[in-house]
Amino acid sequence: MTDIVINDLSKMYGGKRVLDCVAMHIADGEFIAVLGPSGCGKTTLLRLLAGFETPDEGTIQLGDRIVSSREANVPPEKRNIGIVFQNYALWPHMSVADNVGYALKIAGASSQERQQRSRDALAVVGMENLAERAPSDLSGGQRQRVALARCLAAKPSVMLLDEPLANLDVHLRAAMENEFVRFHRHTGATMVYITHDQSEAMALADRIAVIDRGRLVQFDRPRDLYREPQSEMVARFIGNGQVLTVQDVRPDAEAAIVSIFGKDHRVRARRSEQVRSSARLSVHTSAMRLAQPGEDGFAGKVERVIYRGNHSQVDFLVTAEPDLQLTLHAPADVAIPSDDTIQVCISDGWVIPAAA
Amino acid sequence: MPALLPKAEWVVLGLLVIFVAGLSFAPLLRLAITAIAPAGVIDLGHVAELLWKKKVLTASTNTLVVALVSTILAMVLGTIAAALTVLTDMRFKTAWVFAFVLPLMIPPQVTALAWVQAFSPSSPVLGLLGLSLHDGGRHPLYSPGGIILLLGFYHAPLVFLTVRAALRRLPAELVEAARAAGATSWPLIFTIILPLARAGLFAGAALAFVSSISNFGIQAMLGIPARYPTLITLIYQQMNSYGPSALADMAVLALLLSTLTIVGVAVSGWLGQRGDVRVDGIGRSLEIRLGRWRPVVEAASWLFIVLTMALPLSALVATSLVNGFGQELSWKTLTLVNYANALVHQASIRNAFLTSLLLTSVTVAILMVVSLFMAYFIVWKRGPLVRLLHLFSELAYALPGIILAVAMILFFLKPLPFLGFSIYGTVWIILAAYLSSFLALALRPVLGGFAQIDRAMEEAAQVAGAGFLARMHDVIIPLVAPAAVAGGVMVFMSALNEIQVSILLVSSNARTIGPMVVFLEEGGSSTLAAAVGCLMIVAVLILMLVATRFSRYLPKGVLPWQN
Numbered sequence A: 001m002t003d004i005v006i007n008d009l010s011k012m013y014g015g016k017r018v019l020d021c022v023a024m025h026i027a028d029g030e031f032i033a034v035l036g037p038s039g040c041g042k043t044t045l046l047r048l049l050a051g052f053e054t055p056d057e058g059t060i061q062l063g064d065r066i067v068s069s070r071e072a073n074v075p076p077e078k079r080n081i082g083i084v085f086q087n088y089a090l091w092p093h094m095s096v097a098d099n100v101g102y103a104l105k106i107a108g109a110s111s112q113e114r115q116q117r118s119r120d121a122l123a124v125v126g127m128e129n130l131a132e133r134a135p136s137d138l139s140g141g142q143r144q145r146v147a148l149a150r151c152l153a154a155k156p157s158v159m160l161l162d163e164p165l166a167n168l169d170v171h172l173r174a175a176m177e178n179e180f181v182r183f184h185r186h187t188g189a190t191m192v193y194i195t196h197d198q199s200e201a202m203a204l205a206d207r208i209a210v211i212d213r214g215r216l217v218q219f220d221r222p223r224d225l226y227r228e229p230q231s232e233m234v235a236r237f238i239g240n241g242q243v244l245t246v247q248d249v250r251p252d253a254e255a256a257i258v259s260i261f262g263k264d265h266r267v268r269a270r271r272s273e274q275v276r277s278s279a280r281l282s283v284h285t286s287a288m289r290l291a292q293p294g295e296d297g298f299a300g301k302v303e304r305v306i307y308r309g310n311h312s313q314v315d316f317l318v319t320a321e322p323d324l325q326l327t328l329h330a331p332a333d334v335a336i337p338s339d340d341t342i343q344v345c346i347s348d349g350w351v352i353p354a355a356a
Numbered sequence B: 001m002p003a004l005l006p007k008a009e010w011v012v013l014g015l016l017v018i019f020v021a022g023l024s025f026a027p028l029l030r031l032a033i034t035a036i037a038p039a040g041v042i043d044l045g046h047v048a049e050l051l052w053k054k055k056v057l058t059a060s061t062n063t064l065v066v067a068l069v070s071t072i073l074a075m076v077l078g079t080i081a082a083a084l085t086v087l088t089d090m091r092f093k094t095a096w097v098f099a100f101v102l103p104l105m106i107p108p109q110v111t112a113l114a115w116v117q118a119f120s121p122s123s124p125v126l127g128l129l130g131l132s133l134h135d136g137g138r139h140p141l142y143s144p145g146g147i148i149l150l151l152g153f154y155h156a157p158l159v160f161l162t163v164r165a166a167l168r169r170l171p172a173e174l175v176e177a178a179r180a181a182g183a184t185s186w187p188l189i190f191t192i193i194l195p196l197a198r199a200g201l202f203a204g205a206a207l208a209f210v211s212s213i214s215n216f217g218i219q220a221m222l223g224i225p226a227r228y229p230t231l232i233t234l235i236y237q238q239m240n241s242y243g244p245s246a247l248a249d250m251a252v253l254a255l256l257l258s259t260l261t262i263v264g265v266a267v268s269g270w271l272g273q274r275g276d277v278r279v280d281g282i283g284r285s286l287e288i289r290l291g292r293w294r295p296v297v298e299a300a301s302w303l304f305i306v307l308t309m310a311l312p313l314s315a316l317v318a319t320s321l322v323n324g325f326g327q328e329l330s331w332k333t334l335t336l337v338n339y340a341n342a343l344v345h346q347a348s349i350r351n352a353f354l355t356s357l358l359l360t361s362v363t364v365a366i367l368m369v370v371s372l373f374m375a376y377f378i379v380w381k382r383g384p385l386v387r388l389l390h391l392f393s394e395l396a397y398a399l400p401g402i403i404l405a406v407a408m409i410l411f412f413l414k415p416l417p418f419l420g421f422s423i424y425g426t427v428w429i430i431l432a433a434y435l436s437s438f439l440a441l442a443l444r445p446v447l448g449g450f451a452q453i454d455r456a457m458e459e460a461a462q463v464a465g466a467g468f469l470a471r472m473h474d475v476i477i478p479l480v481a482p483a484a485v486a487g488g489v490m491v492f493m494s495a496l497n498e499i500q501v502s503i504l505l506v507s508s509n510a511r512t513i514g515p516m517v518v519f520l521e522e523g524g525s526s527t528l529a530a531a532v533g534c535l536m537i538v539a540v541l542i543l544m545l546v547a548t549r550f551s552r553y554l555p556k557g558v559l560p561w562q563n
């Protein structure tokens, strides 16, 4: 059983706290995405998990063994992990087959077993025909597949992937995303997948850990992250979320009544939500629409309309709060002149819990 | 340094520490202690007294004079050469660059010998040209002027290489901007290009200065007969006259010379850093059309090669082909007896060749392995201990070889612990000195090699379960091997004919070929010395040829003679 337990992990670089008290529990076989803006410490977390770095505080436990702590560090070669590097890190002086079979060679497998297992691993990623090629003769997507196969052949119990799709073009990304899902099902290994692309994370992961400036801010299923962000940062980071200030929060069963620019709305809130004079509300673009004639909404002044094919993106300033810019998607066939005043309805929202 | 290195890495690091500590750190420390505290207590009065002696003052002044003036000469020549080859449309650049840089590859004592013979009253070459110098009087090169001239010529390629590198790094946009502002070729060179390459020029100059101070071959071959002592020849002569009993005093002189060198190296490093204009996307290089001046410039540049290289070398060859010094070379006097003597009849010369070949090969083999591991720690593991190792290897390389030799003698004079005998006077002390002196030279290309490979290559092997030695063997060494070979080539070329390190370490039962030229010339066997010199040059040329042949497997830019 290889669940991963991370306990209050901190890492400093030259006095700067790059990871700050990160704690999480990853179940065996789970697919986890680690998501966060550039420089937030994702790679550092992965390198700690791999054993390339030692923590300054806290521990990492793989299965029932503590592998990282300030005092002792199990080296990467003894952790039975696999890594898919962002730039693939294929060894240029070895053929594809030798790259894939290297871990088995180190483990002392017979050459027959090695060949068999390399071929199997290459077959999983559809590369069995290119086994004798040199890595330099492969395309980016093919190299990525070889890197996956190399990881797979070693049968690691934990697989770490650091932005594996960052160097690929958009079309290839979609294909490779499917590959990862298949791959995860095939191996059943625990996977930790690093990315700064939230749609990638949402598409792939069982759970997503959002990191901001070295802190773990939320660790939840994609759906919960989207619907119930626990902080403003998450609300904005996931699904182009927008945040506005609302007044007069009144809990009401599983929801709450709040006043949005003077009009009461029923929105979602956590069960323990308190009566508050004001709160921040997370609203997704899809939860805002133009009011039907006669419907009651709030007023906004159109700043800019961008035609996006299947819809028009409308950026507008809220009349009641002229510094606040919001965005909604309108049907593409509705003509909205700039500088026009529109009425906007909010159909769904989530009261961001007060900071603890 | 990560606090928790796995075991194999500790063992290797430990071995590296022993290597550098035993061969560089401890001997140099011993030298410094002997200089400052000869009797165990710090005695600066003694140091001052020694340095104040007239002999030492004269030698110090002489050293500074020849080093500074020859550096200026090297700067002028090297800069002109670099500007011509990088900036103009001169033809046959590749051949010219090869010929210009070649002197750097020829051992200085052989160069000096060649010049001496070219300008001797009975010079076969001047004779052929119908010229002759006055008989009697002193040889014109046995003078400060002669030393300066030869040092300047010898080190011009050093300046050339750094200035050329600086010119090539110049961002093309700067030049293009100046052109757009209306600057034509010549103002462009003097107002934009040379000022921008200034840092490279000064770095090259500092290098030439340091090399001049420690160039034993030229200073000894010309300075000793001229009775113009410099620090380095003073140390040599005192050691020759008094043997190890002069060591304590020599240590003081060595320390003085080290200080000069270290100041030079520090200045060179500082200037080199400042000169590092890193700009991506270097455009086409600028081609200044020489127009109708082109044939003139080309003729002048080749005339320079003829005068400074072809002339002395042909004099050397001519001398090596006659029976007695001063004989005119003709079909009647032509003989190969000197070569026969050098290669067959004189066991001491033959053995010296073999000893050098063997010592050099062993040095190269050991240093290639050591540098691979050391570069791993320097580039990827860092840490204060590793930095210290790097510093001392660089120091041992930068200090004049003769100083390292004094340090080696001091350190290895006493019988070794456990073994019970002294390696002083054997080939082993020369090997130790070579390992110490040339480590940095072997290391440099490998450091570059490591900097170029992605660390993830190693990490990928690590997560595949490979331990340190397996990673080294399977992944890292195959990737940096070309750089290590390049380092090996440079060490081989430098060590095979070197004179400065072994001149004080050779003994009757351990001779290398480098000092042989000096001994033979001192002993009056000029024709034999010339033959040995020619053989040394042939060895260098063969090495260069082989290295060039395989240059496409080597990292770009490691062979200095390639354009």
Ligand SMILES: Nc1ncnc2c1ncn2[C@@H]1O[C@H](COP(=O)(O)OP(=O)(O)OP(=O)(O)O)[C@@H](O)[C@H]1O
Binding pocket: A013, A014, A018, A036, A037, A038, A039, A040, A041, A042, A043, A044, A045, A196
């Ligand atoms: N070896 C190091 N020494 C000093 N600082 C470092 C080191 N490695 C990372 N950092 C710093 O730690 C912080 C986090 O780096 P990390 O590489 O973990 O970010 P990341 O989330 O992976 O970013 P990206 O999305 O850009 O890859 C950054 O501010 C970085 O500058």
Ligand SMILES: [Mg+2]
Binding pocket: A042, A043, A044
């Ligand atoms: Mg990263």
